[in-house]
Amino acid sequence: MGRVFLAGDSAGGNFSHNMLAQASRAGLLSPTTKIEGVVLVHPFFSLGELEDVVEFLSEGKMGVTHPIFHPMGDPVRMRREVECERMLVCVEKDDVLREKGTAYYEALKGSGWEGKVELLETNGGGHVFHLWDAKLEKSHEFLQVIASFINQPT
Template identity: 40%
Template sequence: MDSKTRAIAHEFLPYFRAYRDGHVERFFGSHKVPASMDSSNAVFSKDVVIVPEKGVSARIFIPSAAIKTNQKLPLLVYYHGGGFFMGSPFCSTYHNYVGSLSAKANVIVVSVDYRLAPEHLVPAAYEDSWAALTWVAYPFNINGHGYEAWLNDHADFARVFLAGDSAGGNIVHNMAFQVSFQDLNGIQLAGICLVQPYFGRNDEVVDKCWVFVCPNTSGYNDVRINPAADSRLMSLRCPRVLVCVAEKDNLRDRGLLYYETLKNCGWAGEIEIVETEGEDHVFHLFNPDSEKAVALMDKLASFLNQDNVF
């Protein structure tokens, strides 16, 4: 049976299609570009394995100038988007964007590769994302004896941030929330950035993408997809949050809901929202040199380099 006659279970064209027989076609994020230690680049990158038995890995970026100094840089853990069913830190789109962010903000970035649905349904993505975060925060990292030399020698563990776009923004919230209730080897998050985050809404049927990746969801009251339904939201243990939305994005209102709910729930931190006019979902990934994409990256870089206030 060819692809024209197979029954389709889910599709997100032009990027993804899954069939009921288990066959999956990914048209975005599957092509891997190599990491680079080219001395002519502003950023070095390399790949690391985090959980070999599950295939959890990451690509680490570091400004090349930092290798030659003893300077300690902020550390950003980045989670890619793709609806939980596509995307990769190793594809050219994310490799180029995250590398550029590392150079612009002068930060070390650990860009996480988590398992994807439908081969690995939610909560696999959250489990892998947490495994990567605990790998980064391995206690001996702080004393210079961790898993990764770049982190040992150059990461400032007093300035650890999380960021992600779309489904990655969803993961960022869920990881930060988990840090609020589960010790991360003594590390406190300095801030989180949610770029056009993928959330649900109150009293609304969750969309087909979420049901596809998480068929056992409880619906709109599932706090993983709808943080606004979580009565514990005020317990988020993170001092600063940046939410970025785009005017024409169909997820815009969900990002606004997250912002308004967190701002008004009694949470003690500082939150800011930035809206890009006239742009659609993840515009900055597919047109990174545009004026508005550059402005968004400038905002992220500024957030990652502020001490305690916006």
């Protein structure tokens, strides 16, 4: 298999983490079938004020501290489920999700995970700014950093 990366913006960042975690738990990854890296862009991990929504959507089976919504709550599990070589976590200074994205980065970095994790913090663009106006120089520069991360030799 060639080089495989998972990437997602906002809730897609959460999906990317959980796809990797599920593949790891299910034993789908091996030296010949692996996910090389993950890019989480302004990832949406649980916010306490959304607890009612989370409980409604999960029919009361999960709360905002469930690993699907809050993987950084259990660093040992997180380390075990992140079977990739490297990860880029992107946060935006003016984004309400910044704190959760940074907490994810810190939890993974402090978990003893053997891969390489990087934090990219942008300033002044807002949540998923690169999607709202892809013509901005700032958007282009941001996407270039992501492309560079993906294209790094292994």
